[in-house]
Amino acid sequence: MKKGKSLENIRKLIMIIIGAVIAAYGLEAVLIPNAVIDGGVTGLSIMGAHLFGIPLGVLLFVLNIPFIYIGYKQVGKTFALMSSAGIAALSISTVLLHDVKTILGPNDPLLIVLSGGMLLGVGIGIVLRNGGALDGSEVLAVLLSRKIPFSVGDIILFINAFIFLGASFIFGLESALYSALTYYIAKNVIDIIQVGLEKSKEVRVVSGKSEEIGDAIQARLGRGVTYTHGRGGFSNEPTEILNCVINRMEENKLVSIIKDIDEGAFVVISDVSEVRGGNFKKRDIH
Numbered sequence: 001m002k003k004g005k006s007l008e009n010i011r012k013l014i015m016i017i018i019g020a021v022i023a024a025y026g027l028e029a030v031l032i033p034n035a036v037i038d039g040g041v042t043g044l045s046i047m048g049a050h051l052f053g054i055p056l057g058v059l060l061f062v063l064n065i066p067f068i069y070i071g072y073k074q075v076g077k078t079f080a081l082m083s084s085a086g087i088a089a090l091s092i093s094t095v096l097l098h099d100v101k102t103i104l105g106p107n108d109p110l111l112i113v114l115s116g117g118m119l120l121g122v123g124i125g126i127v128l129r130n131g132g133a134l135d136g137s138e139v140l141a142v143l144l145s146r147k148i149p150f151s152v153g154d155i156i157l158f159i160n161a162f163i164f165l166g167a168s169f170i171f172g173l174e175s176a177l178y179s180a181l182t183y184y185i186a187k188n189v190i191d192i193i194q195v196g197l198e199k200s201k202e203v204r205v206v207s208g209k210s211e212e213i214g215d216a217i218q219a220r221l222g223r224g225v226t227y228t229h230g231r232g233g234f235s236n237e238p239t240e241i242l243n244c245v246i247n248r249m250e251e252n253k254l255v256s257i258i259k260d261i262d263e264g265a266f267v268v269i270s271d272v273s274e275v276r277g278g279n280f281k282k283r284d285i286h
Contacts (some may be wrong), residue, residue, distance in 0.1 A: 009078075012130040016082055017089045019126030023134060024093030025100070026119025031182065032056070033102040034112050035171040038120060039160035039183045040137030041067065047163075047170050056098075057091035067136020074143055082132035083139075090134050109178060117182040121189025129193060200272040201251060203244045205258060206230065207265035210240035216257050217244060223254075245275055 027046070031037065037046045045059035064087045072080035104112050127134050141155040150158075160183060168176035205213055214225040226243045246254055251269065258265050 012082065012132075013085055015130045016086045016127050016132045019123045019130070020086050020089035020134060021093045021123070022126070023120050023123030024090050024097055026116050026123060027056075028094055028097040029100050029103050030112055030116040030119060034104065034106055034109075034116075035175040036112060036116060036182055037163075037167050037171070037175075037179045038135075038186065039156070039163055039179075040135040042135050043160070043163040043167065043179070047166060050170060055095060057093075057095040060094065061087060061091040064136045067139045070136070070143055071133065071139045074139070079131060079133075082130065083134075086127045086132040086134050113178050113182045114185065117185025118189050120182070121186040122193060124186065125190040125193025128190065200275050201246055201248055202270050202272045203242075203246060203254060204268045205242040205244075205265055206239060206267075207242070207258075207262045208239070209262045209265070210242045213258055213261050213265065214242050214244075216261060217242075217254065220257055221246070221250060221254060223250070245272060 027038070027042070032046060037043045041063050042060065045056055045063055048054060048059045048063075049056040064083075068080050068084055068087065071083055104115065106112075124134050133139060137156060137159055141159070144150075144155050148155075160180075164176045164180045164183075167179055171179075207213060210227060214227065217223055217225055223244055223246055228241045228243060230239045230241045231237065232239055244254070255267070255269075258267055
């Protein structure tokens, strides 16, 4: 069992290094030569390297050290170790790739934003999916969200607003706007890498015909269902609550099945970031 866990950790470490190299290539071959930056600590490091002439790899590593420590205290040793490996790989890669040929020129701003954002998103997404991080700002945002009444996303947006504002003074307003757009693209690619294209959805149905709806879902959609007992708040009558997990392509068909049986059914559909265990497997429909 220990051997299997060690092999899994080695696999994750290799994937984290690969992700860091991809992100570094996106920075050095696409974004930095065209005065476009990323958000968070990476963005601060790029501006610092431009202003003070300090190698980007050095700043990336030094500025992230406090956040690795915070991650160790708040998340755990494994996360801190994986993040340290990722940040070290990113720092070394930016040094090694510093003189790599720029693949796009300043006359292709749309391609710069798209390709740079996608390379960053793929690289960071691979690292996050394997239990590490390349930027300490998200660790800081998680910690601050426990102390102040703002979400992690709100805090990251607030931090990056100041970073891109600073970039507008250093690189110009146009570069700052391109940087913000690159960050937006990268975040969406990260979500795809982490969650996958077949994003799952959880469905809860409250109906007097829950069992009939459940039978139809199993027969016509091939998905398993679970029933839980409930009680109406107004009617005070017992009811069956149907629970089911589907992928997003099956949502319209499921809603159609429910409407065919009970148009008045109460239906709640919410996004699910990940599904593990159980028997989340689509049964063949004949």
